[in-house]
Amino acid sequence: MECFDVTIIGGGPAGMYSAFYSGMRDMKTKLIEANEVLGGRMLHYPEKMIWDVGGVTPMPCEKLIGQLEQQARTFDPEIILGEQVTHLSLQEDGTYILTTASGEQHWTKTVIMAVGYGMIKPAKLEIEGAERFEVTNLHYTVQELEVFRGKHVLISGGGDSAVDWANELEPVAGSVTIVHRRNEFGGHERNVVRMKESSVQVHTPYKVEKLHSADGETISQVTVAHMESGETMFFDVDAVIVNHGMKSDFGPVRNWGIKMGEWTAEVDEQLQTALPGVFGAGDYIDYTNKVRLIAGTFTDAVQAVNGAKRFIEPEADQYAMVSSHNNRFKEKNRALGAAEE
Numbered sequence: 001m002e003c004f005d006v007t008i009i010g011g012g013p014a015g016m017y018s019a020f021y022s023g024m025r026d027m028k029t030k031l032i033e034a035n036e037v038l039g040g041r042m043l044h045y046p047e048k049m050i051w052d053v054g055g056v057t058p059m060p061c062e063k064l065i066g067q068l069e070q071q072a073r074t075f076d077p078e079i080i081l082g083e084q085v086t087h088l089s090l091q092e093d094g095t096y097i098l099t100t101a102s103g104e105q106h107w108t109k110t111v112i113m114a115v116g117y118g119m120i121k122p123a124k125l126e127i128e129g130a131e132r133f134e135v136t137n138l139h140y141t142v143q144e145l146e147v148f149r150g151k152h153v154l155i156s157g158g159g160d161s162a163v164d165w166a167n168e169l170e171p172v173a174g175s176v177t178i179v180h181r182r183n184e185f186g187g188h189e190r191n192v193v194r195m196k197e198s199s200v201q202v203h204t205p206y207k208v209e210k211l212h213s214a215d216g217e218t219i220s221q222v223t224v225a226h227m228e229s230g231e232t233m234f235f236d237v238d239a240v241i242v243n244h245g246m247k248s249d250f251g252p253v254r255n256w257g258i259k260m261g262e263w264t265a266e267v268d269e270q271l272q273t274a275l276p277g278v279f280g281a282g283d284y285i286d287y288t289n290k291v292r293l294i295a296g297t298f299t300d301a302v303q304a305v306n307g308a309k310r311f312i313e314p315e316a317d318q319y320a321m322v323s324s325h326n327n328r329f330k331e332k333n334r335a336l337g338a339a340e341e
């Protein structure tokens, strides 16, 4: 097993920028992300315009994710997707072995925890046995609108995503019904008005109470109940979409010996956690005046990488040579120049 200088856990903006910057510091770098794609929390608002990242003119978040990924890959770090790191164990020689949920092991001199608020999963429908329909027609995300063409769809939820999907599906589906436990919707006002003025059937304050199946495999009917009176209604459906928000979960990370509050970890001035050689960056960490923005993750990444570099080589410079005068970019600049000619 090959020992890496630094292994970054998490592929949100903090992890992606750490991967770039550790390349600038000539460190052998690995990044492990639990999701199948990079992006972290930014994946939850891909179509939203981002205005508040320095030097970036307004662009949809998904485009910024693409640019961050491209930058992260500049120095060819090893990037492993779809693997949740579940164990961290300190070896006698001061290195760490990280183990993932599938049993894969990764050996590293230092670690950067860029895990945000942990693994982000959709909040599930709290109805016994509902999970068996997840393989057929109970959906927590919409991957492709075409899947719902001509179908009778019931959406449960009242936030941005629920309202957005009701509007997107309205011209495609056979019918769209939305039930929400409150009378007010949390989505953008313009989208809520658009939904209410369309053919979407809106029922509030109602909640999904029971799922019925004619064939034992798919949901064929849904019972919804009024939040106060308990009065029920029945809807024949082809598909149910649940948008009850997202839940964050650190899972076993909490047991690794890092000092953590409910949502964040304590770090010192070098952004090192309570574990030697384990640094933190991004939303995962807390310190005075911490900036909880994409921009804030970048400065954390620089600090954490510099901490990791000096943990391995105490005599190393505190910072990497600035990119404008850094020899690591000589070849790359030449290639860029040639491409422009």
Ligand SMILES: Cc1cc2nc3c(=O)[nH]c(=O)nc-3n(C[C@H](O)[C@H](O)[C@H](O)COP(=O)(O)OP(=O)(O)OC[C@H]3O[C@@H](n4cnc5c(N)ncnc54)[C@H](O)[C@@H]3O)c2cc1C
Pocket: 009, 010, 011, 012, 013, 014, 015, 032, 033, 034, 035, 039, 040, 041, 042, 044, 045, 049, 050, 051, 052, 053, 083, 084, 085, 086, 114, 115, 116, 117, 118, 119, 120, 250, 253, 281, 282, 283, 284, 292, 293, 294, 295, 297
């Ligand atoms: C709706 C919304 C809108 C926002 N809008 C803006 C905005 O306009 N501008 C702005 O600057 N900021 C915005 N933010 C904040 C910004 O998205 C976060 O500050 C940023 O994503 C934090 O980045 P991060 O890399 O620290 O963590 P995250 O983006 O949360 O990434 C953490 C990653 O770690 C992975 N992970 C967790 N545990 C493990 C594990 N054990 N093993 C492997 N991988 C793991 C997760 O899967 C995740 O991909 C917004 C946030 C939200 C929720």
